[in-house]
Amino acid sequence: MRANPTLALTWAAMKMWFRDRQALFWSLFLPLVIMVIFGLMNFGAFGRVDVGVIDLADNPESQGMLAVLEIVEALDITRESDRASALSALERGERELVLVIPAEFGSSGGPAAREGTGGFPPVTLEVFYNEGQPREYQVGLAVLRQVTDELTFQFTDADRLFLIDATPVESRNLRYVDFLMPGIVAMAIMQMGLFSVAFAFVQLKRQGILRRLLATPVKPVSFLFAQVVTRLTISVLQTGVLVGVAVLFFDVELAGNILSILALALVGGAVFISLGFAVSGWARSEEVAAPIANVIALPMMFLSGVFFPREAMPKILQNVTEYLPLTYLADSMRSVAIDGATLWSQWVGLIGLAVWLAVSFVLAVTLFRWE
Amino acid sequence: MTDLSPSPGAIIEVRDIHKSYGNLAAVAGVSFSVKKGEVFGILGPNGAGKTTTVEILEGMRPPDSGVAMVDGIDVRSDPRRVKSVIGIQLQSSAFFDKLSLAEILQVFGSLYGKRVNPRAFLEQVDLQDRAKSQYKTLSGGQKQRFSIATALVNDPLVLFLDEPTTGLDPQARHHMWELVQGFKEEGRTILLTTHYMEEAEELCDRVAIMDAGKIIALDQPQSLIDALLGRGFRKEHIERLANLEDVFLDLTGRALREG
Numbered sequence: 001m002r003a004n005p006t007l008a009l010t011w012a013a014m015k016m017w018f019r020d021r022q023a024l025f026w027s028l029f030l031p032l033v034i035m036v037i038f039g040l041m042n043f044g045a046f047g048r049v050d051v052g053v054i055d056l057a058d059n060p061e062s063q064g065m066l067a068v069l070e071i072v073e074a075l076d077i078t079r080e081s082d083r084a085s086a087l088s089a090l091e092r093g094e095r096e097l098v099l100v101i102p103a104e105f106g107s108s109g110g111p112a113a114r115e116g117t118g119g120f121p122p123v124t125l126e127v128f129y130n131e132g133q134p135r136e137y138q139v140g141l142a143v144l145r146q147v148t149d150e151l152t153f154q155f156t157d158a159d160r161l162f163l164i165d166a167t168p169v170e171s172r173n174l175r176y177v178d179f180l181m182p183g184i185v186a187m188a189i190m191q192m193g194l195f196s197v198a199f200a201f202v203q204l205k206r207q208g209i210l211r212r213l214l215a216t217p218v219k220p221v222s223f224l225f226a227q228v229v230t231r232l233t234i235s236v237l238q239t240g241v242l243v244g245v246a247v248l249f250f251d252v253e254l255a256g257n258i259l260s261i262l263a264l265a266l267v268g269g270a271v272f273i274s275l276g277f278a279v280s281g282w283a284r285s286e287e288v289a290a291p292i293a294n295v296i297a298l299p300m301m302f303l304s305g306v307f308f309p310r311e312a313m314p315k316i317l318q319n320v321t322e323y324l325p326l327t328y329l330a331d332s333m334r335s336v337a338i339d340g341a342t343l344w345s346q347w348v349g350l351i352g353l354a355v356w357l358a359v360s361f362v363l364a365v366t367l368f369r370w371e
Numbered sequence: 372m373t374d375l376s377p378s379p380g381a382i383i384e385v386r387d388i389h390k391s392y393g394n395l396a397a398v399a400g401v402s403f404s405v406k407k408g409e410v411f412g413i414l415g416p417n418g419a420g421k422t423t424t425v426e427i428l429e430g431m432r433p434p435d436s437g438v439a440m441v442d443g444i445d446v447r448s449d450p451r452r453v454k455s456v457i458g459i460q461l462q463s464s465a466f467f468d469k470l471s472l473a474e475i476l477q478v479f480g481s482l483y484g485k486r487v488n489p490r491a492f493l494e495q496v497d498l499q500d501r502a503k504s505q506y507k508t509l510s511g512g513q514k515q516r517f518s519i520a521t522a523l524v525n526d527p528l529v530l531f532l533d534e535p536t537t538g539l540d541p542q543a544r545h546h547m548w549e550l551v552q553g554f555k556e557e558g559r560t561i562l563l564t565t566h567y568m569e570e571a572e573e574l575c576d577r578v579a580i581m582d583a584g585k586i587i588a589l590d591q592p593q594s595l596i597d598a599l600l601g602r603g604f605r606k607e608h609i610e611r612l613a614n615l616e617d618v619f620l621d622l623t624g625r626a627l628r629e630g
Contacts, residue, residue: 020469212464216483
């Protein structure tokens with residue numbers, strides 16, 4: 001039986017890749033670590049509002065209100081002994097809100113005072129809040145207003161004019177890790193394609209390995225085919241592993257089809273592998289290939305919405321970064337993973353990636369040199 | 372006009388080849404033929420055109436003009452077929468990291484469409500103990516020998532050796548010479564380039580001396596020496612009966628030194 005040079009080269013390239021600890025580190029281990037660290041940090045999640053309470057009244061009414069506040073899940077109530085320590089805790093950022101229940105609470109404004117007269121001076125609850133945490137203090141204040149309104153209704157027996165009919169709906173609670181996972185997958189594909197091809201080829205050329213291969217009757221295209229197929233296989237494996245870890249260990253719920261995600265990995269892989277070939281054609285040594293690959297990859301890592309939504313960028317930047325290949329890949333992957341979009345609904349991203357593939361393929365063919 | 376019919380018994384036939392790089396004529400009209408089973412040396416200072424001549428014969432680059440044939444195959448029209456009947460040891464080549472010597476030999480075999488037994492080829496160059504090693508862990512002499520093993524996987528008719536002993540210690544050099552003589556006994560044709568005249572004298576049946584892109588002398592080493600003596604040349608000092616290399620080998624032995 002004759003041995004097939006293309007298959008043998010592909011198998012050899014695969015073995016070399018899996019034995020290369022650096023390659024494994026950059027394309028699998030590092031993206032995993034980033035996902036774990038950022039996933040555990042859970043940036044952007046809404047925490048509970050820390051409320052410090054100084055109860056100067058300390059009577060059944062104030063105790064009653066505190067008991068209600070403690071039930072509210074959004075609040076984390078800490079009883080403070082005095083005003084000074086409560087305010088310094090607020091200044092240190094340990095509290096978002098400090099509530100002072102005055103001594104006259106319940107006695108002047110309570111049910112006892114309501115007899116006979118139609119009106120009485122309202123009791124003022126003093127609240128101090130941390131201006132730097134608008135989301136937290138607004139939630140805290142809203143809860144406080146609602147609780148005091150409830151108490152007012154109880155004390156005055158006034159009829160409610162409006163009622164709210166709230167119905168619970170099961171909805172997706174998007175955590176940061178859900179947002180992050182598709183971005184990290186896209187980033188890992190970029191790093192693998194760009195760096196592993198650029199470095200491998202510059203090294204093969206510099207060491208004369210490519211020249212030695214060209215001294216055999218093997219067709220150069222067999223060798224290129226082996227390299228491309230190996231990298232595409234790895235980008236699919238990489239995606240599978242990263243998505244798998246996210247689903248198993250971070251309870252990321254995959255709304256879309258995993259096959260659509262793997263298909264996107266293939267298309268994205270092809271784009272960045274071509275870019276890698278272009279870089280390896282341009283660069284004569286690893287020392288040159290590294291900065292060129294970094295100049296391409298680093299800005300995209302931060303501009304393509306891998307770590308945070310592009311909506312957070314200035315409008316002008318959003319308009320430009322929309323056309324980056326990593327943006328197309330990350331956005332499409334995210335739509336499939338989070339929103340459960342189908343592959344074909346991502347036609348804008350797919351066309352964007354196809355255009356980039358054409359551009360980088362032409363670049364690779366023009367710039368690539370065997371020697 | 373040059374005669375294009377092959378000389379009888381010739382496996383390599385070179386007729387008036389030229390190759391220029393820009394304004395520089397690297398090879399300016401070179402003709403020679405190599406007989407089957409012959410060890411043929413190409414000598415010359417750096418930049419003489421040795422490497423370009425050899426690369427043309429290996430099908431690595433086409434000549435600008437002239438004809439070069441290996442085993443009756445025109446290198447210009449069918450370089451891949453030429454490559455399939457020759458074996459090449461390049462002066463400075465590396466092999467894949469992360470693969471063992473045995474795995475690299477299997478890959479090279481497959482490039483010729485062959486399934487090979489790596490052990491057999493490693494034994495031919497005395498590397499059978501290093502089958503599982505990586506290329507980069509080998510000593511200089513071992514690297515050169517492994518390079519020759521990769522050139523043997525297709526059972527080549529012609530073996531091209533490019534400065535096979537450059538940078539080797541005397542023991543490794545003598546070991547390499549024994550290997551080359553073994554290949555000659557197997558009936559292979561060998562074309563080698565070298566900077567060591569002693570090596571050419573020891574191994575080559577005929578040598579071509581090149582300078583400035585042309586062959587300036589071509590004959591058996593002894594005939595070239597006799598011709599020089601015939602022109603009245605005499606060394607100022609009469610050749611000693613031993614030289615420093617003999618002293619070195621006598622003191623350190625001929626056994627190979629490698630890790």
